[in-house]
């Protein structure tokens with residue numbers, strides 16, 4: 001047996017870097033879910049009546065639903081009564097500035113490489129930091145406001161821009177959409193809200209950094225991004241969690257709305273705790289992300305790098321309603337040890353001349369299982385719609401698996417839908433070639449994996465490309481340039 | 482000079498099997514600094530196998546014998562250690578690495594070797610200049626440098642890319658596995674020039690080839706004939722010419738008679 005296989009597996013088995021816990025006093029509601037808990041969360045957030053009602057409707061609907069079972073993942077049943085649905089660091093009042101934020105929290109983000117003090121931040125990125133159930137700080141708010149851009153925590157948006165929230169909330173992902181979306185709609189605690197008005201090009205990257213800290217809690221955040229006519233915004237999302245033996249549930253909802261000529265670029269580097277080498281612990285990541293290209297020539301682009309979580313269940317999708325609108329999905333999913341990912345996208349073509357591109361790169365190592373699941377649906381009115389899908393899988397070792405489930409429904413004969421798929425093993429020949437040039441096996445693996453992901457990494461904003469490369473065990477110089 | 486007498490490579494009675502099939506059956510070969518050796522031999526005689534064993538590829542079982550590189554046990558070293566110690570193999574079939582930029586690959590390789598020699602990573606501008614200069618020397622289109630390693634390169638372009646790597650890494654012992662095959666006449670001269678540029682009493686070359694033509698540009702000190710996993714005869718440059726005239730079959734049958 002080639003000795004390098006064992007060595008390669010060792011190389012890809014890095015320790016999780018962000019597994020620490022912040023000892024901080026948190027306020028947590030009792031475990032379990034009922035209407036009182038839903039009302040309690042809503043009351044804590046001082047929400048208007050309509051939102052409390054919306055949550056309750058979602059909760060009642062959720063009670064009628066079953067957890068989906070069609071995905072190609074296996075996990076212990078989730079006990080929804082054992083979960084705490086709300087947990088927040090104790091703060092006397094909502095901090096007005098960073099000086100009022102608990103220094104322990106600031107240190108946590110610093111440790112994660114996300115300094116929240118504006119002078120220390122990367123100049124071009126505004127950050128909303130969400131800690132367990134609440135947003136602890138949002139940076140560069142004033143600067144963004146000068147351009148008319150609203151970027152704040154979801155809770156603040158409910159207080160300060162209730163009409164906007166009410167107009168758009170649930171319009172892309174209705175509370176009845178699926179089991180996890182219904183649960184989220186009932187108990188979501190915080191998240192980010194972003195509104196870019198007509199004709200404005202958002203002057204900096206916006207980002208939300210999610211951190212799960214408390215034990216036995218779920219994280220249910222909600223993000224809503226609206227880009228009005230001709231607006232542009234690039235949004236980044238990052239996340240980490242402490243190492244724990246038990247599994248924790250993360251069920252988020254993200255809704256994107258692009259009006260005529262608007263463009264939203266949404267990038268994720270998902271690095272939730274993946275569990276240990278034996279598959280103990282790790283985050284269950286059940287996320288609903290969807291955007292709608294409402295107006296003509298609008299564009300929504302999802303880029304994701306999924307390296308964390310024990311279970312990933314996630315299909316960032318685009319509804320292409322506006323004529324000539326464009327949807328894109330670029331994905332790298334890496335599963336190692338006992339991680340399982342079932343991820344992909346849905347592109348729903350409604351408008352004429354709509355176009356979508358799907359590029360999925362799956363890397364499996366150890367006992368990791370990686371499934372691509374994608375739906376391309378062309379409705380009757382979608383004249384000349386086009387889709388191009390490419391799914392590539394790379395296997396490292398011989399105990400892992402890669403699976404592809406492409407679904408196509410084409411109801412317009414002028415549409416062109418193309419699908420290509422490849423599966424390959426990390427090649428001994430390539431590794432030897434690199435080594436014979438003096439490059440260590442470790443660097444060779446990184447180099448080849450990073451080369452495999454290059455087309456997706458190229459879609460990431462610079463700051464995230466750095467992070468993504470590091471995650472893949474690659475220095476930035478790697479695949480870029 | 483006493484330096485020149487120290488062999489860079491010493492192969493003693495090397496036997497190698499692949500999947501229990503003996504491929505190399507007792508190779509003896511000594512190469513000194515400053516020498517150029519050529520190995521010729523029919524298809525399947527074990528030339529590439531020898532190259533891979535020297536470069537450290539997996540999948541080969543050494544059943545007997547030893548190999549010393551600069552007096553050290555070569556077979557105990559990992560492929561990257563061999564490269565860092567100055568051994569270079571130009572592949573008969575260079576490998577494509579999609580998504581990895583050619584320039585980046587070259588720089589990573591050069592820096593790995595520099596690090597081993599206790600040198601700082603090369604400055605980006607200096608590197609660019611070095612690559613441009615060498616690319617010109619080996620006649621490689623600069624556009625190839627911006628593409629992924631060997632991906633979609635023509636056969637000849639891949640071979641030139643190997644020579645470019647060699648020119649940049651400046652190995653102590655360069656092993657060329659049929660680098661001349663598939664090259665046009667001009668390229669052949671360029672390869673030879675590339676090798677000749679390395680030729681001084683610090684460097685050594687082991688060139689595998691089927692054609693005497695390369696050896697006209699690259700006059701070897703010794704020519705060895707490998708048949709059936711054994712070096713059946715060795716001689717000076719004139720042996721290559723003789724082979725070209727008479728073919729392996731005749732030589733082979735003569736030698737087989739001697740061996741048995």
Ligand SMILES: Nc1ncnc2c1ncn2[C@@H]1O[C@H](COP(=O)(O)OP(=O)(O)OP(=O)(O)O)[C@@H](O)[C@H]1O
Pocket residue numbers: 499500504522523524525526527528529530531540573
């Ligand atoms: N992995 C392997 N499994 C089985 N047989 C092998 C393997 N590698 C090499 N061989 C056999 O070993 C013999 C020598 O192969 P090698 O590639 O060294 O020949 P060569 O002299 O380089 O030939 P050519 O001139 O065609 O390049 C051949 O018969 C080949 O089929």
Ligand SMILES: [Mg+2]
Pocket residue numbers: 528529530573658659
């Ligand atoms: Mg060969």
